[in-house]
Amino acid sequence: MDEILFVYSQINIEIMDKIKVVAAVIKKDDKILCMQRCRSRQTYNSERWEFPGGKIEKHECDHEALLREIKEEMDWDIYVGRRIGTVSHDYPDISVEIAAYLCKPGDGEFTMLEHLDAKWLTANELPTLNWADADKKIVELIRKL
Numbered sequence: 001m002d003e004i005l006f007v008y009s010q011i012n013i014e015i016m017d018k019i020k021v022v023a024a025v026i027k028k029d030d031k032i033l034c035m036q037r038c039r040s041r042q043t044y045n046s047e048r049w050e051f052p053g054g055k056i057e058k059h060e061c062d063h064e065a066l067l068r069e070i071k072e073e074m075d076w077d078i079y080v081g082r083r084i085g086t087v088s089h090d091y092p093d094i095s096v097e098i099a100a101y102l103c104k105p106g107d108g109e110f111t112m113l114e115h116l117d118a119k120w121l122t123a124n125e126l127p128t129l130n131w132a133d134a135d136k137k138i139v140e141l142i143r144k145l
């Protein structure tokens with residue numbers, strides 16, 4: 001029975017549409033902004049670290065989605081630069097495709113409206129955090145920049 005369920009869940013993951021997500025790698029001097037997700041029912045990402053961002057809505061381009069998400073989550077305006085890369089990851093219940101963009105902070109400070117914690121770390125310090133599994137791949141891309 002366990003084997004049947006396992007095969008079924010693998011098939012399910014393969015036919016599931018990938019959720020398209022954008023993430024902002026916000027760099028100030030040599031430090032990058034890392035945000036900690038709140039405790040949630042999505043246990044695999046509960047309290048894990050991530051780059052701020054979120055799901056792209058219909059009819060939105062990556063740039064628009066990033067500006068909207070950072071405004072919603074942090075009440076902050078940022079400048080969106082070049083795309084660092086796109087990573088895919090299959091979680092137990094969803095499959096995500098995350099496009100990560102190099103960004104610069106706008107004026108003023110951000111307000112932490114939806115996260116548990118925030119840290120500014122250098123690229124070499126990034127692996128010290130407990131990242132969401134998809135983000136471990138983004139961290140590797142950043143370290144190769």
Ligand SMILES: Nc1nc2c([nH]c(=O)n2[C@@H]2O[C@H](COP(=O)(O)OP(=O)(O)OP(=O)(O)O)[C@@H](O)[C@H]2O)c(=O)[nH]1
Nearest residue numbers: 021022023045050051052053054055096098132134135
């Ligand atoms: N924003 C963001 N989401 C990520 C990252 N890495 C990662 O696996 N995800 C996953 O991507 C999915 C969408 O992200 P989200 O929950 O922030 O998106 P959202 O704010 O638009 O969603 P919501 O309004 O339904 O809460 C989640 O399952 C989340 O766990 C990341 O670095 N940033």
